[in-house]
Amino acid sequence: MENKTPFSFGRRNYQIMILGLVVMAIGFILMAMDTEPYGYGFLGLTLGPIVLVAGFIIQFFAILAKPRKNV
Numbered sequence: 518m519e520n521k522t523p524f525s526f527g528r529r530n531y532q533i534m535i536l537g538l539v540v541m542a543i544g545f546i547l548m549a550m551d552t553e554p555y556g557y558g559f560l561g562l563t564l565g566p567i568v569l570v571a572g573f574i575i576q577f578f579a580i581l582a583k584p585r586k587n588v
Contacts, residue, residue, distance in 0.1 A: 527584025537575035544569030 526534075548565030551558040 524584075526579075530579050530582055530584055533579035533582060534576060537572050537579055539572075540575055541569055541572030544572055 544565050548561050551561030
């Protein structure tokens with residue numbers, strides 16, 4: 518008698534989570550690349566945060582996506 522507990526997330530969820538982490542890392546790297554003092558340039562105030570928020574949205578989708586059933 519095996520007691521198998523299914524995982525909360527499927528393979529697709531983990532793949533989407535990894536994608537979200539990569540996008541978030543790119544957002545942080547973009548913010549760090551800003552050459553203006555105190556990060557007040559385009560990369561630090563506009564592009565980096567937009568990419569970072571996109572990463573968080575991808576993570577949110579990865580958590581809510583239903584795992585596929587293995588047929």
